[in-house]
Amino acid sequence: MRAIGYARENRERFVSELEEFLRIPSVSALPDHRVHIDRAADWLVEQLRAIGLNAETLPVEGGHPMVYGERTDAPGRPTVLFYGHYDVQPAEPLEAWTSPPFEPTRRGDDLYARGASDDKGQVFGVIKAIESVLRGSGRLPINVKVLVEGEEEIGSPAVLPWLNRHTRKLACDSMWVSDGMLFAPGVPTITTGLRGLVYTEVVATGAVRDAHSGMHGGAIPNPLNALATIIAGLKDRRGHITIPRFYSSVQPPSPQERAAWDQLPFDERQYLRDQGIETSPGEEGFGVLERRWARPTLDVNGIVGGWMSVGAKTVIPAQATAKVSMRIVPNQKAKVIYRAFERKVRNIAPPAVRVEVRELAGSDPVLIDQSSPIVQSASAAVCEVWGRDPAYTREGGSIPIVSKFVNVWKIPAILFGFGLPDDGHHAPNERFHLPNFFKGIDTVVRFIEEAGN
Amino acid sequence: MRAIGYARENRERFVSELEEFLRIPSVSALPDHRVHIDRAADWLVEQLRAIGLNAETLPVEGGHPMVYGERTDAPGRPTVLFYGHYDVQPAEPLEAWTSPPFEPTRRGDDLYARGASDDKGQVFGVIKAIESVLRGSGRLPINVKVLVEGEEEIGSPAVLPWLNRHTRKLACDSMWVSDGMLFAPGVPTITTGLRGLVYTEVVATGAVRDAHSGMHGGAIPNPLNALATIIAGLKDRRGHITIPRFYSSVQPPSPQERAAWDQLPFDERQYLRDQGIETSPGEEGFGVLERRWARPTLDVNGIVGGWMSVGAKTVIPAQATAKVSMRIVPNQKAKVIYRAFERKVRNIAPPAVRVEVRELAGSDPVLIDQSSPIVQSASAAVCEVWGRDPAYTREGGSIPIVSKFVNVWKIPAILFGFGLPDDGHHAPNERFHLPNFFKGIDTVVRFIEEAGN
Numbered sequence: 001m002r003a004i005g006y007a008r009e010n011r012e013r014f015v016s017e018l019e020e021f022l023r024i025p026s027v028s029a030l031p032d033h034r035v036h037i038d039r040a041a042d043w044l045v046e047q048l049r050a051i052g053l054n055a056e057t058l059p060v061e062g063g064h065p066m067v068y069g070e071r072t073d074a075p076g077r078p079t080v081l082f083y084g085h086y087d088v089q090p091a092e093p094l095e096a097w098t099s100p101p102f103e104p105t106r107r108g109d110d111l112y113a114r115g116a117s118d119d120k121g122q123v124f125g126v127i128k129a130i131e132s133v134l135r136g137s138g139r140l141p142i143n144v145k146v147l148v149e150g151e152e153e154i155g156s157p158a159v160l161p162w163l164n165r166h167t168r169k170l171a172c173d174s175m176w177v178s179d180g181m182l183f184a185p186g187v188p189t190i191t192t193g194l195r196g197l198v199y200t201e202v203v204a205t206g207a208v209r210d211a212h213s214g215m216h217g218g219a220i221p222n223p224l225n226a227l228a229t230i231i232a233g234l235k236d237r238r239g240h241i242t243i244p245r246f247y248s249s250v251q252p253p254s255p256q257e258r259a260a261w262d263q264l265p266f267d268e269r270q271y272l273r274d275q276g277i278e279t280s281p282g283e284e285g286f287g288v289l290e291r292r293w294a295r296p297t298l299d300v301n302g303i304v305g306g307w308m309s310v311g312a313k314t315v316i317p318a319q320a321t322a323k324v325s326m327r328i329v330p331n332q333k334a335k336v337i338y339r340a341f342e343r344k345v346r347n348i349a350p351p352a353v354r355v356e357v358r359e360l361a362g363s364d365p366v367l368i369d370q371s372s373p374i375v376q377s378a379s380a381a382v383c384e385v386w387g388r389d390p391a392y393t394r395e396g397g398s399i400p401i402v403s404k405f406v407n408v409w410k411i412p413a414i415l416f417g418f419g420l421p422d423d424g425h426h427a428p429n430e431r432f433h434l435p436n437f438f439k440g441i442d443t444v445v446r447f448i449e450e451a452g453n
Numbered sequence: 454m455r456a457i458g459y460a461r462e463n464r465e466r467f468v469s470e471l472e473e474f475l476r477i478p479s480v481s482a483l484p485d486h487r488v489h490i491d492r493a494a495d496w497l498v499e500q501l502r503a504i505g506l507n508a509e510t511l512p513v514e515g516g517h518p519m520v521y522g523e524r525t526d527a528p529g530r531p532t533v534l535f536y537g538h539y540d541v542q543p544a545e546p547l548e549a550w551t552s553p554p555f556e557p558t559r560r561g562d563d564l565y566a567r568g569a570s571d572d573k574g575q576v577f578g579v580i581k582a583i584e585s586v587l588r589g590s591g592r593l594p595i596n597v598k599v600l601v602e603g604e605e606e607i608g609s610p611a612v613l614p615w616l617n618r619h620t621r622k623l624a625c626d627s628m629w630v631s632d633g634m635l636f637a638p639g640v641p642t643i644t645t646g647l648r649g650l651v652y653t654e655v656v657a658t659g660a661v662r663d664a665h666s667g668m669h670g671g672a673i674p675n676p677l678n679a680l681a682t683i684i685a686g687l688k689d690r691r692g693h694i695t696i697p698r699f700y701s702s703v704q705p706p707s708p709q710e711r712a713a714w715d716q717l718p719f720d721e722r723q724y725l726r727d728q729g730i731e732t733s734p735g736e737e738g739f740g741v742l743e744r745r746w747a748r749p750t751l752d753v754n755g756i757v758g759g760w761m762s763v764g765a766k767t768v769i770p771a772q773a774t775a776k777v778s779m780r781i782v783p784n785q786k787a788k789v790i791y792r793a794f795e796r797k798v799r800n801i802a803p804p805a806v807r808v809e810v811r812e813l814a815g816s817d818p819v820l821i822d823q824s825s826p827i828v829q830s831a832s833a834a835v836c837e838v839w840g841r842d843p844a845y846t847r848e849g850g851s852i853p854i855v856s857k858f859v860n861v862w863k864i865p866a867i868l869f870g871f872g873l874p875d876d877g878h879h880a881p882n883e884r885f886h887l888p889n890f891f892k893g894i895d896t897v898v899r900f901i902e903e904a905g906n
Binding site for chain 1: 648650652659660661662664665666667668669670671672673674675677678680681682683684685686688724728729730732733734735736741744745748749750751752753754755756757758759760761762764765766767768769770776778780803804805813814848849850851
């Protein structure tokens, strides 16, 4: 318990250091902020070294530097890789902030700043937990690796290829993704599942050039109408996706998992009110949480072609493109689903247009068995620190880097963050609830100790 | 025949004067060219006065000045209003021009300049024809009005409201639209029909804000998918529009009109080759010309919403808008069709989205009886000047100003131009075939004489 004691004694210093981190406006979306990206990375490396890790920034080709630290002097013990990101969203609109986004300000129990909760506060909490174990106990009972990227908020475009070139360095037994939030205040939440993603473009081509809809309408194909026909043909009237064998490998959540979701403090009616809708139009027979976490979807994300501005232009475009993406769930495979999608699109495409299908992104879904050691250790830590069992959830989104670790490298991963749903991620007045910052540190401390047992 | 003699003796001067007109870069789309717009209008007024008409520029609120001239000293005789436009398309790309667009250049029988054929050469030919009759015969056998607008190339946004305020000034017995082209070289072509237009926006709204397709996909409605369902539901598999009673007032072309179209030098296979398509996807049982001229259509012109740029963004938009337009034919009515469209859209809209339908533009189709005096006089003039009967065609586009004259004011109108299909309207190296300029003047001269009989 000396580590927990250390963590508790140093809380104020931890907050001061976090404030220093938050003052660096490491906005990854703004090219002219590259200097701050580099500064944030260097600052983190110094932090990691100061607490006793071997740390360095590693260049990412065409991207932002990766911060990597490790301490692997516990032979025979498991290796846990902690992952987070040091980049932040743009702070705009600035006028909506009560205090400046890069001048961290405490009001009550909350620390306000861009990145406070997403994700600097969370990744820094992990570092402080490692420090607490090292300083409190003099040693780490496990091997730790810390990987902090600088382009999560722009979709990590350069990170996946980078991962492939650093397979050995990243070898570990489990992965802890330090990003995200509790399901609700007071409900520590371990996320063990993610949906996968198949993101496609369907390109329909009609005549060789854009045409005047008066001069040629009725005689030439309209790629936009054709795309509408294709899209409408991908679902039936009840919202069921009509791609053959689309659902055949869908594995329903276990009765235990479903029962656990039923216990979550989630009010479907409140969700609908928040969304401003009267009914959820999804598949019959599934609750809203299951629809979002464990059912596959098909959504159009945008249609490009013709006149996309204000007012009336009478054009029949030569070509139009629909961005159609699918969220997939265990045990669907992105490659299999993409091929089935492509076949279906070709089958239902009106003969007058030429259709091309492209795959823009694909990642497999993630599902971690709750008997995995990392889940067990995290759960034990939660029980001690929070005085209750964790909630187990999934998320409906897709994180390619997690899919890589879990599905390619077969490394079990959990997502465990200590933010709150109303922390204002990506919004003005982002904040981190400091009691959660401290409890998060304690939880990671206890997790490290548990994992070493 | 003294008028024809005058016209023929003065051909070289007419071309010189036209060249002067063409040197004024009256591009209506470029705000900084307003000075040239005004100069072109003033130049035309001087021309009209010089040949003996009362002429003036009339301000158009929020638009470009209208040139108006008249000579109405033939009491008891019909009044013909000639319409055209003095504004031109932008000349870009300039590097594609062999000679500068605003330095008229003769090569062989062609005069090259922006606006040579569309529409300065044509409207100027009418003025020179009036001059020829006045100077050759000393008097006009009919009353003439000349209306030349300055914003046709940007869609005449301010002209329609202006028309409503000048109903009495524009009173006439028939309208001659001096714009357009022969169906083919050597085929003088009187256009007696236009399709109408109903241009709508269908706005579908789902949740209150754009959502992450991972976090919420499966539980909230997607307005883009809903629009696809609506659009797909507006036509059946054979391309037939499914709006109830949509076709009920469609009046097929007469057997004579169809027979005349069959005689036109039109090669369907060549048309398909030009469009780069293998088959025309339109309604079965109708030829390509009939599909373009006399059948109603429904085309999507653009879909706004979600991610309309390059790459993958996983958004479910809160709202999306489809621009859906219909070309309508005699005797469909824009207002009736719009209401039927709106009802149909509401009926087939998925219940999970809210749908709003807006009418952006509407104009009724135009069809002039071939027994109208203006058609008869024009036809007689063609026979004399061209040594053959005119071809009668329709156009698939919609001209709101013509619809106004014909449908609201009940004034029969014809479109009769002397350009050629390869004159390069709106393209680099626009030209006017001078033998057609001369023959056009002769045709208008003979028309005025015929109309006065």
